[in-house]
Every structure is written in structure tokens, then in C-alpha cells.
Amino acid sequence: MGRIAALILIGNEILSGRTRDDNIQFLATNLGELGIPLREIRVIPDVRETIVNTVVEFRARFDEVFTTGGIGPTHDDITSPCVAEAFGVPWEFHPATYDMLKEQFGEDFNAARQRMAKLPRGAVPIPNPVSRAPGFSIGNVHVMAGVPRIMRAMFHELAPTLKRGNPVFSRTWYTTSLFEGTIADGLEAIQNRFPALDLGSYPFHRDDGRRGVALVAKGQNTDDVNEAARAIYTLIKEKGGDPIEGEPPP
Amino acid sequence: MGRIAALILIGNEILSGRTRDDNIQFLATNLGELGIPLREIRVIPDVRETIVNTVVEFRARFDEVFTTGGIGPTHDDITSPCVAEAFGVPWEFHPATYDMLKEQFGEDFNAARQRMAKLPRGAVPIPNPVSRAPGFSIGNVHVMAGVPRIMRAMFHELAPTLKRGNPVFSRTWYTTSLFEGTIADGLEAIQNRFPALDLGSYPFHRDDGRRGVALVAKGQNTDDVNEAARAIYTLIKEKGGDPIEGEPPP
Numbered sequence: 001m002g003r004i005a006a007l008i009l010i011g012n013e014i015l016s017g018r019t020r021d022d023n024i025q026f027l028a029t030n031l032g033e034l035g036i037p038l039r040e041i042r043v044i045p046d047v048r049e050t051i052v053n054t055v056v057e058f059r060a061r062f063d064e065v066f067t068t069g070g071i072g073p074t075h076d077d078i079t080s081p082c083v084a085e086a087f088g089v090p091w092e093f094h095p096a097t098y099d100m101l102k103e104q105f106g107e108d109f110n111a112a113r114q115r116m117a118k119l120p121r122g123a124v125p126i127p128n129p130v131s132r133a134p135g136f137s138i139g140n141v142h143v144m145a146g147v148p149r150i151m152r153a154m155f156h157e158l159a160p161t162l163k164r165g166n167p168v169f170s171r172t173w174y175t176t177s178l179f180e181g182t183i184a185d186g187l188e189a190i191q192n193r194f195p196a197l198d199l200g201s202y203p204f205h206r207d208d209g210r211r212g213v214a215l216v217a218k219g220q221n222t223d224d225v226n227e228a229a230r231a232i233y234t235l236i237k238e239k240g241g242d243p244i245e246g247e248p249p250p
Numbered sequence: 251m252g253r254i255a256a257l258i259l260i261g262n263e264i265l266s267g268r269t270r271d272d273n274i275q276f277l278a279t280n281l282g283e284l285g286i287p288l289r290e291i292r293v294i295p296d297v298r299e300t301i302v303n304t305v306v307e308f309r310a311r312f313d314e315v316f317t318t319g320g321i322g323p324t325h326d327d328i329t330s331p332c333v334a335e336a337f338g339v340p341w342e343f344h345p346a347t348y349d350m351l352k353e354q355f356g357e358d359f360n361a362a363r364q365r366m367a368k369l370p371r372g373a374v375p376i377p378n379p380v381s382r383a384p385g386f387s388i389g390n391v392h393v394m395a396g397v398p399r400i401m402r403a404m405f406h407e408l409a410p411t412l413k414r415g416n417p418v419f420s421r422t423w424y425t426t427s428l429f430e431g432t433i434a435d436g437l438e439a440i441q442n443r444f445p446a447l448d449l450g451s452y453p454f455h456r457d458d459g460r461r462g463v464a465l466v467a468k469g470q471n472t473d474d475v476n477e478a479a480r481a482i483y484t485l486i487k488e489k490g491g492d493p494i495e496g497e498p499p500p
Contacts, residue, residue, distance in 0.1 A: 012448050015288045016418065016468060017278030019452070021271060024293070028267030038265045040300075041293035043274070050290075073431040074451040075438035105431070112434030130455075149455065168266070181323040181355070184362030188325035198262050201324040202269070205380075205399065218266060 002220055003165035005036045006062040008054055009043040010079050011069035011146055022148040023068050030155065035165030035220065036064055046076040048085075055086035059141050064162060069146030071135060073112040079143060080136075084120035087138055094119040097134055104132050127157045137161070166220035171229035174248045175241035176212035179203070186235040187215060194228045196221065204248050214248050252470055253415035255286045256312040258304055259293040260329050261319035261396055272398040273318050280405065285415030285470065286314055296326040298335075305336035309391050314412065319396030321385060323362040329393055330386070334370035337388055344369040347384055354382050377407045387411070416470035421479035424498045425491035426462035429453070436485040437465060444478045446471065454498050464498050 007027055013019040021043075028038050039062065044050045051070075058065045070079030084091035098117040102109050116133040119125065126135035126142065128150060135144040135154045144154045180203045191199045197219035205211045215236070217228035236243040257277055263269040271293075278288050289312065294300045301320075308315045320329030334341035348367040352359050366383040369375065376385035376392065378400060385394040385404045394404045430453045441449045447469035455461045465486070467478035486493040 012468075013450060013452065014274065015278055015291065016420075016448070017275050017280075017282055017288075018420075018450070018466065018468075020275045024264065025267050025270045028265055030267075032267055038267075039295060041265065041291075043291035045289060072434075072451070072453070074434040075441050076450065108429075108432065110431065110435065112438075113431040116431075147453065147455070170266075170268075179358075181360065181363040181366075182358065184322075184324040185360065188362075191325050198266070200263060200268070200326065201322070202263065203322070203397065205397070216268065218262075218268075 003036045003063040003163065004039045005031050005064040005066065006058045007038055007041045008051075008058065008065065008067040009041065009069055009146070010046065010051060010067055012045050012076070014043050015045055023146070023151055026148070026152060027066060027155070030159065031066075032168035034159060034162060035167045036162065037168050046070060046078055048078060048082055051079060051082035052086045055083055055141060059086070059139060063140060065141045067141065067143050068151050071116070071133070071143060071145055073116055073133075077115070080115075080118060080120065083138060083141060083143055086141075087120055087122075089121040089138075091118050091120055093117055094123070094125065097125055101133060126154045129153050129157070168218060168220055169222050169225050170216055170218035171225055171245070172214055172216045172247055173229065173232050173236060173243045173245055174204075174212055174214035175236050175243055176210065176248075178213060178236065178239055178241040180213045182239055183213070183215070183235055183241075186239065187232070190228055190231045190235065193231070194219070194224050197224055197228055199228065199232075206250075212248060253286045253313040253413065254289045255281050255314040255316060256308045257288055257291045258301075258308065258315065258317040259291065259319055259396070260296065260301060260317055262295050262326070263396075264293050265295055273396070273401055276398070276402060277316060277405065280409065281316075282418035284409060284412060285417045286412065287418050296320060296328055298328060298332055301329060301332035302336045305333055305391060309336070309389060313390060315391045317391065317393045318401050321366070321383070321393060321395055323366055323383075327365070330365075330368060330370065333388060333391060333393055336391075337370055337372075339371040339388075341368050341370055343367055344373070344375065347375055351383060376404045379403050379407070418468060418470055419472050419475050420466055420468035421475055421495070422464055422466045422497055423479065423482050423486060423493045423495055424462055424464035425486050425493055426460065426498075428463060428486065428489055428491040430463045432489055433463070433465070433485055433491075436489070437482070440478055440481045440485065443481070444469070444474050447474055447478055449478065449482075456500075462498060
């Protein structure tokens with residue numbers, strides 16, 4: 001069994017529809033490349049008990065846990081104290097972070113901003129090259145900002161410190177001349193030959209009428225992925241389709 | 251306590267980063283307008299036990315549960331039998347759906363496609379005006395396709411059948427002349443006056459350098475939202491900012 005990850009998006013703005021998520025795909029793709037694929041994602045509100053319970057559950061179930069959101073200066077930014085609670089450690093000023101933010105804000109370093117200088121005891125800050133206030137890692141839990149530009153910058157700081165697995169490798173064939181239902185049985189037979197791989201069938205319908213289906217073989221064993229991709233090519237041919245390698249054009 | 255909803259996105263394609271989610275914001279917004287706001291979202295893989303357990307947990311915790319994905323003809327489309335298992339009912343051919351799909355596919359109505367004619371016993375189909383194979387409702391669980399165009403069409407069929415709550419109403423003021431940390435304490439004081447409302451602070455940074463913060467008051471009591479919006483306006487003025495009503499321009 002390889003290394004697996006989970007993601008917790010914390011905050012009401014995705015749940016209310018105000019904000020469109022712009023973090024999931026970035027993290028899913030990058031974690032796959034690091035060989036720590038995402039196995040579950042939860043989007044939860046800014047509610048103390050929910051955050052604490054989810055962190056406690058996830059840090060036991062997954063090798064690495066990532067959170068986004070809830071680390072700013074406002075009243076609903078409660079991720080950091082909740083993670084401290086989940087680890088059973090105090091939430092206290094982190095001296096180096098306090099000094100850095102004090103220098104940044106000067107006279108404007110008010111009570112709200114001082115909250116951003118508190119971390120769970122034992123946490124290691126994740127630098128924030130965009131707006132300074134850091135994320136942090138504690139154990140296998142990595143706490144990042146929700147603003148996509150800041151989250152990405154933090155992830156690039158964090159990534160080199162993560163223990164990698166085998167990268168997820170994938171190959172895709174698509175066809176515009178067959179329907180999903182025509183090849184489903186054949187695809188299941190290939191899946192049964194390669195139980196460790198993730199074989200997917202993704203129909204597409206474009207607004208201009210182009211349609212078809214993309215078949216994806218994905219996994220952490222390159223040889224198996226290549227062999228399954230060959231079997232997918234053969235399946236499309238057998239069913240009278242025209243296999244084209246790669247993702248269908250948008 | 252008003253009516254609350256949860257959403258389960260089923261399928262490996264979001265978790266792997268292959269597909270960018272295009273359903274969450276649509277459902278979050280529309281459910282808010284129906285007065286059944288989303289309180290939690292889970293993205294889970296095509297794994298039987300995970301799907302069954304999540305449906306069992308959510309149908310007890312939430313008034314309405316929506317799922318997307320995993321109802322096509324392929325081997326990894328296991329949502330429908332898993333929902334049957336979660337309800338402890340057989341998964342069996344639904345005669346009217348069987349007849350409809352048989353007429354649609356004719357000679358091509360193979361074993362894979364016949365799976366789409368099976369529903370949990372007692373389920374009510376949700377019509378699919380795009381590609382025919384239906385979703386379904388059973389109890390408080392509503393099972394829809396993952397392809398956004400089909401999901402939206404199903405949701406429009408489903409929405410009139412749902413019991414509504416008070417619609418979520420929101421008002422937003424933004425300012426380009428203050429930082430989030432300057433108004434956080436004042437915002438918390440407003441939140442404390444209106445504990446049933448969801449007050450949010452959303453900083454924005456545009457690539458061209460425009461920046462600021464949007465303050466949102468949201469809730470199901472219109473008078474409270476209006477009063478909180480007035481308090482937000484006053485707060486921005488007091489801190490020397492220039493309040494503008496509405497969402498900041500993109």
C-alpha cells in the first residue's frame with residue numbers, strides 16, 4: 001500500500017456558493033505527482049467541533065493531511081486553535097512568527113493580527129512569500145491558507161519536505177466514434193486484469209456537438225499502466241472505434 | 251433550526267485531479283436559494299464501503315442529501331447499488347426505466363447499459379432530459395449524474411419536489427482602502443450581535459494590484475441581514491474606508 005493523502009477545505013464560503021473552489025485540482029494533481037494521491041476531500045464549515053473531529057479522524061487514517069482556509073485574522077479563522085486541540089497541545093505565540101509580523105505591521109499589529117502569530121506548540125511554520133502570515137505543519141497535518149495564490153506559494157514551500165511515494169502515472173486514449181456503454185464490458189475485463197490500477201471512462205459532450213469517451217489507465221506501476229493502455233487501444237479498435245492518444249480537445 | 255443539506259461527490263476523477271469540479275458551486279448556490287443550505291461536502295472514491303457508510307451517516311445527519319457521479323454504465327459506476335445497500339433494499343430492474351432505455355438503445359441495450367435500468371426498490375426516478383438514463387430519489391437521498399450538464403438538468407427536474415426552507419439572503423460591502431486585519435475586531439463584534447448570521451471577510455488581491463476586502467452578511471432572517479449590513483457599512487466608515495455595496499469587480 002502506497003502513501004495516501006486527504007484534504008480538508010475549511011470555511012463557509014465554498015458551502016454557500018460564494019466562492020468557487022480553486023484549490024482541489026491543484027492539490028490533487030500535485031500530490032499525485034509526489035506519489036501521495038488524494039483519497040478523500042471534505043468541505044466543512046467554520047465550526048470548532050467539526051474541524052477538531054475531522055482532523056483527529058484524518059490524521060489517523062491518512063499518511064498526510066492538508067487543510068486550506070481559516071488561518072486569517074478574523075473571528076471565523078479558527079483552524080489553528082482547532083488543530084492544536086486535535087493534537088492536545090497549547091495554542092500559543094510562536095516567537096519568530098510574532099517578531100516577523102510585528103515588524104511587518106508596526107503600529108497596526110492589533111489583537112486580530114496577533115492571532116496569526118499563534119501556532120499549536122511544536123508546529124513548524126510554512127513560509128508565506130505572498131502575505132507573510134505563515135501556515136504550519138504539525139505531525140502529518142499541513143495547514144495552509146485558503147486564498148489560492150497564497151495556498152500555492154505555501155505548497156511549493158512545503159512540497160520538498162514531504163516524503164514521496166511512487167508518482168501516479170496515467171495514459172489516456174479517447175475515441176469520438178463509440179459510446180461509453182459500448183466499451184464498458186471490455187473495460188471491466190481490463191480492470192479485472194489490473195486490479196491495482198484505476199481505470200476510468202469519461203464521456204464528453206461538447207457544446208458544438210462533438211462527443212465521445214476518454215479511457216484512462218492510472219496507477220503507480222508504470223509497466224502495468226502501459227500494458228493496460230495497450231489493452232484499451234485494442235478494445236477501441238475491436239469495437240470499431242478510432243483510438244487517439246491523449247485527452248480529448250476542449 | 252432550518253433545513254440543511256449535504257453533498258457527496260462520488261468518483262476518482264476529482265480526487266486524481268483529472269476533472270475540475272463544476273458541480274459544487276451550482277448546487278451550493280441553488281440549495282441556498284431553496285432554503286436548504288449545504289453544511290458539508292465529501293469527495294469520495296468509487297469504493298463500495300466508503301459510499302455505503304457515507305450515505306448511511308449523511309441521511310441520518312442531514313435533511314436532504316445529494317450525490318453526484320457513479321451512475322453510468324461502467325464497472326466503476328457503483329453508486330446505485332451502494333445506495334440500495336445503505337437503505338437495506340434490493341437493487342433491481344425498474345420496469346419503466348428498463349422499457350425506456352430498451353427503446354432508446356435497441357439492439358445495443360447490452361449488459362452494461364442494462365445496469366442503468368436498475369434502481370433501489372422504492373426509488374423514484376429523476377428524469378434525465380439530456381441522455382435519458384435517470385437519477386433517482388429514495389427517502390431524503392437524491393442521486394444525480396456527475397457530468398455537469400446532466401446533473402443540472404436533473405436538479406431542475408428535482409428542485410420543485412424538494413421541501414423548501416427560508417432562502418439564504420446575503421448582502422456584501424467591499425472596500426479597497428482597508429485590510430482585513432484592520433476590521434476584524436469590529437466584524438467580530440457584529441457577529442456577536444447576530445449569532446445566527448454567517449458573517450464573512452474575504453480579502454481579494456487582483457493580478458493588476460487592486461486589493462481590498464469584501465464583508466458578507468448572510469442568513470435566513472432578512473431583517474437581521476439588513477441590520478448587520480448597516481453595521482458593516484458603519485464599521486468600514488469608522489475605520490476610514492470607502493464602503494461600496496456588492497461584490498468586488500473581478
